[in-house]
Amino acid sequence: MDFSFSEEQLMLRDSVDRFLEKNYSFEVRRAFLESRQGSSPQIWAALASLGLMSLPIPAQYGGLGGTAVDLFLVMEAFGRCLMLEPYLPSAVLGAGLLIHGGTQEQREALLPRIAEGGLRMAVALTEPGGRYDLNEVDTRARQEGGEWVLQGAKSVVLGAAVADLLVVPARTSGERGDAHGITLFLVAPSTEGVSGRDYPTYDGMRASEVALEAVRIAPHSVVGVPDQGLGLLEHVADCAVAALCAEAVGCMDALRHATVEYLKTRQQFGGSIGRFQVLQHRAVDMLIACEQSRSLALLAAVRVGGEDARERRRAVSAAKELTGRAARFVGQQAVQIHGGMGVTQELNISHYFRRLAAIESLLGDTDHHLERFARSAGEAVPAVVARPASRWRQLA
C-alpha cells in the first residue's frame, strides 16, 4: 500500500504545472475561449511536445506508456487551469480504443500520429434519446459489396469539431439497447455522407451532432471484434470517467482554495467574512467533499489499470457518483459564498462552476453511476474481447 507518487510522476506534474502556469493563465484562456475554434492549436502542439499526447500510448507505438495514475496527475492539472483543449476525446477515448482494441495495423498507423499531436480523434458515445447508455445504439451498419454502410445519428460528440478521425459505434446486429451487436468503426469526417453541426457547450468546450447518411467504410476500419464492441467501449469509457474524476478534483481544489482565500479577504460588517461559523463549516464540508473525491478518483485510476473488470466498474462508478455529488456541492457553495461576484463571468469561479456541472453529467450523470454501482455486485460485465489477429480480414 503506497499512496505516494513516483519521482517520475512528480516530475511530470511539475513540468505540466510549470507550463500551464506560464502559458495558460485565466486571461490567456479567456482569449482562446472567445476565439472561433474555442481552443488553441499552439497549446495543443505544446501539450504534445510536453509528451502529454503520447503519455497513455505504449512505447512501441511512439508513446510513453504511462499509467492511469500518470493521467490522473495530468487531468488534475487540467482541472486546475480549466484546460479547453479536447484532450480527453482524443488522447484518452480515441487512443484508448486503438490501444485496447485496434489491430496491429491500426495501432502502427495511428498511435504514433496521435502521440505526436498530429492526429486528433473523437468518439461518438451517445445517440439522441439514449441518455448515457452506451448500448443505446440505433445507428446501423450493414455490409454491402465488401464495405460497411453506416446510417444513423450521434449526439453531443465531444471534440468532433477538430477531430481528424471519429470512432462510431454502430449496430451490426440486435436491437437498440442490446449489449451484443455493437461494432466500432473508424470514420473520417470527410467521408461522403458524414455531416456535422458544431456548437459550444456551456463549459466553453465544443461538441457536435453527427449525421451518417449511407456512409461507406472500408472493412479494415473496424476497431475491436464485430458485434462485441460494447465491452471495449465500456472499458475505455471507464478510463475516461476516471480521468474526468481527476479533472474534477483539480477543479474543486482550485475552487475551494479560491473560496477560502475570498473568505479571508472579503470584508463585510467590519471584518473578513471568514469569521462567520456557518461559512467556516461550509468550507470544511467543501474540503471533505474534495478529499473524499480525491480518494475515489485515485482508486478509479488504479482500478482502470487493473485486470478485474468488476472492480474497475465498481471503482469508476463509485468515483463518478461521489464526485458528481461533490462537484455540485462545491460548485454551488463556491458561487454562493462569492455572492454577486460568484455569478459573473469576470471571476474564474463561475467558469469552474460550469465545468464542474459539465463533468457531473459527462459520460453518465450521478444517478447513472449510482445505478451502475448498485448493480455492479450482481451483473455480468461485458468482456473486452481480445480480437484474433486476422479476424477482420475474414469479413472482407
Add this chain to the structure above:
Amino acid sequence: MDFSFSEEQLMLRDSVDRFLEKNYSFEVRRAFLESRQGSSPQIWAALASLGLMSLPIPAQYGGLGGTAVDLFLVMEAFGRCLMLEPYLPSAVLGAGLLIHGGTQEQREALLPRIAEGGLRMAVALTEPGGRYDLNEVDTRARQEGGEWVLQGAKSVVLGAAVADLLVVPARTSGERGDAHGITLFLVAPSTEGVSGRDYPTYDGMRASEVALEAVRIAPHSVVGVPDQGLGLLEHVADCAVAALCAEAVGCMDALRHATVEYLKTRQQFGGSIGRFQVLQHRAVDMLIACEQSRSLALLAAVRVGGEDARERRRAVSAAKELTGRAARFVGQQAVQIHGGMGVTQELNISHYFRRLAAIESLLGDTDHHLERFARSAGEAVPAVVARPASRWRQLA
C-alpha cells in the same frame, strides 16, 4: 380560504391544554411509563370526560361529531405532552372503521361505548413480512357452518394489549397483495383461538403480536363489505396518518422550543451557545421544518374530511413524507444540540426523539408515502364501498 380555528376549536384546545398541563407533566408521565401497563386508566377516563373519545363520533351515536381539524388540535396537544394513552388505535382507527363502514347495529352498539371511554379498540393493520402495505393480508377467513373461521397472524398491533375489541382484516378471496378479497372482522380478544404477546415499543407505547388459530366469528362481525375492505381500511388509515402528522407537529414544536431555550441558557466558552451561528441556522432550519410540516398536516386534516379520495391520498402521503423527513431532522438535531444531555432519559428530549422516530415509521414510513404520493397521480383509488343495509344478514 381561512386558516383560523373557530371559537369552539380554540376552546377545545384550551381545555385540553389546561388538563394536560395540570395532570400530565413529564414526571407524572414517567410514572405511567414505568408502570406495568405503560398507561393510565385514570387518564383515559379523564380524556373521555373531556369529550375526546367522543370527538370523532357522530352526534347520533353519542359523539361530538368533530372534524379532522378538531382532531388535529387534540393530537398536536398529545404530541406536545407525549401522551401515552392508545388514543389513536381506539378513537381514530377503531371508531373510524365503525363510523365509515359499520352497520347501523354495530354503530349503535359500539360507538356510544367508545365515546364514553368504556370500550377500547385496536386495529390489526399489518402482518409479519408485510411492511406497511395494507393489502399484504395473508390471514385467511373461510365460511364454515354459518360462521367465519379466521387463521393467521398480525404484527405490531398498536393498543391491542388493552383493547376490548379488535378489527382484523382477513383474506376472503384472492392472494396476498391483492386489493380485492380483504374483509374486516370484529374479534374480541377473549375469543377462543386468539392469543397475543404484548410488548413495549421504544417510544414507551405498547403493541402486540396477535395469533389467530381457528377463531370462530359470528357473521354479523363483518365491518364493511366483504372482499372490499381495503378501501375502507385505507380511508381510515389515512385519517390516522393525518392525526399522526398533527402529533408530530406537537412533538417537534415542543422539541424545537426546548432546543431554542437550551441554546439561550447553556453556557460554553464564556457565553450562551446560542451565539454560535451554525447552531442558530440549524435552529432556523428546525423552525422551517416544523412550519412546513404544520402546513401539510393541516392540509391532510382538511382533505381526510373531504370527498375526493385522490386528493385525500395525495395530501396524506405528502404530509407523512415531509413530516417523516422533518421529524428525523428535528429529532436528531435537538439531541445533537443538547449534547450529552440529549442522550439521557432524564431530559424529555430523548423521549420526544424516540416518539418522533416511531411516528416516522408508523402507518408507512417516509419511503412508503413518497412512493404512494408519486403514484397518486396515476393510480386508481380503491373506493370506500357503502355497504347495503342488509348485506351481512344474507351471509348468515
Add this chain to the structure above:
Amino acid sequence: MDLNYTAEELAFRAEARAFIRERLPQEISRKVLEHKRLGKDDYVRWQRILHEQGWVAPGWPLEHGGTGWTPVQRHLFEEEAAEAGAPPVIAFGVSMVGPVIIAFGSPAQQAHYLPRILSSEDWWCQGYSEPGAGSDLASLKTRAERRGDTYVVNGQKTWTTLAQFADKIFCLVRTQSTGKKQEGISFLLMDMNTPGITVRPIITLDGEHEVNEVFFDDVEVPAENLIGEEGRGWTYAKFLLSHERTGIAAVSRSKRELRLLKQICSQERRRGHSLLEDTRFGDKVARLEIDLLALEITNLRVLAADRAGRPPGPEASILKIKGTEIQQALTELMMEAVGPYALPFLPAAWGEHWLGEAVGPAYAAPLAARYFNYRKVSIYGGTNEIQRNIVSQMILGL
C-alpha cells in the same frame, strides 16, 4: 379552517383568468413558458395592458391607483398570471420605489412619479449594492454632497438589475460620514440621463446581460429629489425591504415550472420508459412537489395572517429561503432531465429572433442557462445566510 376559496374569491379568480386569457399577448406568454429571453418591450407592453385595467399595482393604496385587493386576491391573480405565462411586473418601480414614495415622498414627488410608474413611462432601477457593500449594505460609500439646491454624487453602484433599460434610479447615498454608519444614509432619486452617470454591463455566468455597474462622476441631482429627510435613508430602505411580501415565495411560478418539469420528464425516455416512471428520478420530482405543496400552504398561512392585520414580519425570510431552494431545485432537475442535451449552449436560441434549429429537444436549449442564472436567487435581496440570521434573531431571539 377552510382551505377552499370562498365564492367571492373564486369569482375573482375567474375574472382574472378571463382578463389574462383575453389580453395577454401570445408572443409574450410563449416566450415566458419556453424560457426565452424577454425584452423591455415585452415587459412594458404587458404592464400597459395591466395599467389599462387598473391592475398594475395591486399593492398600492386605492387612492394612488391600487386595486384594493385582499392578500388572497393578490395571490390568486399571481397564480393566474404565472400559470398563463405572464411576465412578472418589474418590481423596481411598482413594488420598490413606489411604496417608498407613497409612504415618505412629498405630495409633489407623489404627483410626479407615481403616475409615471403606473403608466410604465419610467423604468426604474435600484442603486443599493456597492462593490464593498453587498450583504453589509450599510457600509456603502457613494457620497452625495449638498451644494445649495443640488446634491453632487460620486461613487459606484453594482448588481444594478436592468439598468440598461432604466429611465430613473433610486439610490442609497452617504450624506454624512461621521456617527453610526446607518445614520448618514439618504434616499435619492435620479434621472439616468443626468450627465456623469455611466452604465457598464456585467455579464453573468449564463452569458446574459441582466446586471450592471453604475458609476457616478460629479452627478448633479436637484435637492428636491431627496426622499423624506436627509440621513433617514436607512429607515426607508428597511421599509422597502420588508414591504413586499406577496410573491416572495414564488409559489405560483414554481408550480408552473414544476408542471413544465413533469412535461419534460414525460417526454424524456430512459430505456424505453418515461423519466417520470423512473423511480430514481420520479422520487426527486415527487419530493420537490411535496416541498412546494407545503410551501404553498405556508405561504397562504402567512397571507392569511396578513389579512388578520398582523404586521408583516420575518416570516418573509422563511418564504424566501424555502422558495429559492425550491426554485433552484427545479432548475437542477430540469437540467438533469434532458441528459446530454443540457450541454449545448446557444444563447441565440432563446433570443427573440432565433430562427435556427435547436440542438436536441427545443425545451432543452435554455435549461442549463436557467440553472446557472438561478444561482442568483439565493444571493440577491439578502443572501439566504442573511435571511437565516434574520429569522434567528427576530423570531427565535438568538
Add this chain to the structure above:
Amino acid sequence: MDLNYTAEELAFRAEARAFIRERLPQEISRKVLEHKRLGKDDYVRWQRILHEQGWVAPGWPLEHGGTGWTPVQRHLFEEEAAEAGAPPVIAFGVSMVGPVIIAFGSPAQQAHYLPRILSSEDWWCQGYSEPGAGSDLASLKTRAERRGDTYVVNGQKTWTTLAQFADKIFCLVRTQSTGKKQEGISFLLMDMNTPGITVRPIITLDGEHEVNEVFFDDVEVPAENLIGEEGRGWTYAKFLLSHERTGIAAVSRSKRELRLLKQICSQERRRGHSLLEDTRFGDKVARLEIDLLALEITNLRVLAADRAGRPPGPEASILKIKGTEIQQALTELMMEAVGPYALPFLPAAWGEHWLGEAVGPAYAAPLAARYFNYRKVSIYGGTNEIQRNIVSQMILGL
C-alpha cells in the same frame, strides 16, 4: 501509487486472521455480530488473550509492551478483528491514559501502571467532562487542593463511560483558579475505591447503563498520583486527544455493519422482492457504500502519511466527522430496513442470558436501540461541530 498491500502486509494479515480465528471465543464474537450487550468479562477475556500474544497495545513503544507494527499493520489487524466480531479493546487504559503515562509519567508510575493496563488488571475510566464543562472542557471546576503529600479532591465528573466497571480513573482537576483557565489544570490518577468517590448511573435514551456521574467528596489522593507537573494537565490532555488516530474513522467496523445491513436487506422482502432489489432502498445503501469506500481510502491516505513521518494533524477531525456520519447512517438504514419490527423494545433480548423469543426477526431486536445509542458518536470526543471548528482553524486557517 500502489493500492495493493505488499507481500509482507498480506502475510501479516494472514497471521492476524489465523490468530483471531483460533483464539477469539465464539460466544463473544456472536454477541458482537448480533449486537448483543457485552459484559466486563467479555472485554477482559479478549484483552487477556491479546495480551498473551503481546498484541493488546499496538500503539505503545516496543519497550513498554507495544508491537512495533506500522500504521498499515495496525489497520490490517483492526480490519481482521472487526470483521471477525472481536470486541474493541477498551480505550481508556491502552489508548488514553497509557500513552500519557508513557510520555509524561515518572519511571515509578510507568513501572506500576503500565503492566496492569496490559494485563487488564486495572480497568480505567476517564474523568474529563463536567456538567458545566462539556465542549468547553477547560472551564472544569473539580478542585484538587494540595495538603502535604495529598490532594483533596472535590467536585463532579459526568459522562464517565463504564465507570461502573472501573478500578481507576484519570481526571483533569483544577489545582489553581487564577490565571488563564487552561493553566490551573492538573492530571491526576485515582483509585475508584478511594473513600469519597460515588458513582451514579446515567441511563441513556436506549435504556442502557453505559455512562455515569462520578462525585468526589473530600477524596484524598496521594500526591505521587500526579502526572508530570502541577498545572500542566491541559498539555497532557491535548496530547491524549490528538494521540489516537488509528481507528477514529471506524472504517473496519462500518464495513462489517454494511455487510450486515446488506444481509438484512436481502432477507427483508417488499412486495415479493428483496429490499436490496428495491431501487429506492438499494440506492440509499449504495450511496452509503460509496461514501464508506471513499472514507476507507481517505483513512489509508492519512495512515500512509503517518508512516511517512508527518505529525498527526487535524485530518483526524475529518475522519471523525465522516466516520461518525457513516456509522449513524448505517444504524438508520438498518432500522428502516426492518420496517414495523424496529418498534418492539425488549432490552432483555440483547442481554447475555436471554432465552426468550424475539418479536419479528432476531436481527431486528437491537436495531432501534443501536440507532438511538449511536447518536452519541457525533457528540462525544468533541462534537462534530467542534471538529469542524478545528478543521476550519487548523487546516483552512479561518
